Structures are given as structure tokens and as C-alpha cells.
Amino acid sequence: MAETYNGYCVKCREKRDFSGEIHENNNRRMAKGKCPTCGTTVTRILGKAKV
Structure with a gap:
């Protein structure tokens, strides 16, 4: 799911x-995901996963 x-x-x-x-x-x-302008991989840390 994007x-x-x-x-x-x-x-x-x-x-x-x-x-x-x-x-x-x-x-x-x-x-x-990918940057819409240059195509470089972009990451974002969201936090700990729910257990």
C-alpha cells in the first residue's frame, strides 16, 4: 500500500x-520511496512498530 x-x-x-x-x-x-523530481531514494523513519 503506497x-x-x-x-x-x-x-x-x-x-x-x-x-x-x-x-x-x-x-x-x-x-x-523515490523523489518525484530527481528519482533518488528518499527515506523517512516513522518510529517503532506496534507489537
Whole structure:
């Protein structure tokens, strides 16, 4: 399920809205997607997963 998130693009050096999917690693949730301007991978850490 793709949702819209706001994250920092390192290449553009600006905050961008991106549509991404949630990945879980070590009980941490992270939204991962592509920057709509340059195509670089943008990530945003969301917090601990509900157990």
C-alpha cells in the first residue's frame, strides 16, 4: 500500500512529498520511496512498530 510521506531528499537538499511503502527492520518502521523530481531514494523513519 503506497501512501504519501514528507521526507528530505539529499540530492535536491529540500523536503519533498513522495509516495512510498513501509518497510520494517528491527521493529523500526521506515517509509521508502523515490523523489518525484530527481528519482533518488528518499527515506523517512516513522518510529517503532506496534507489537
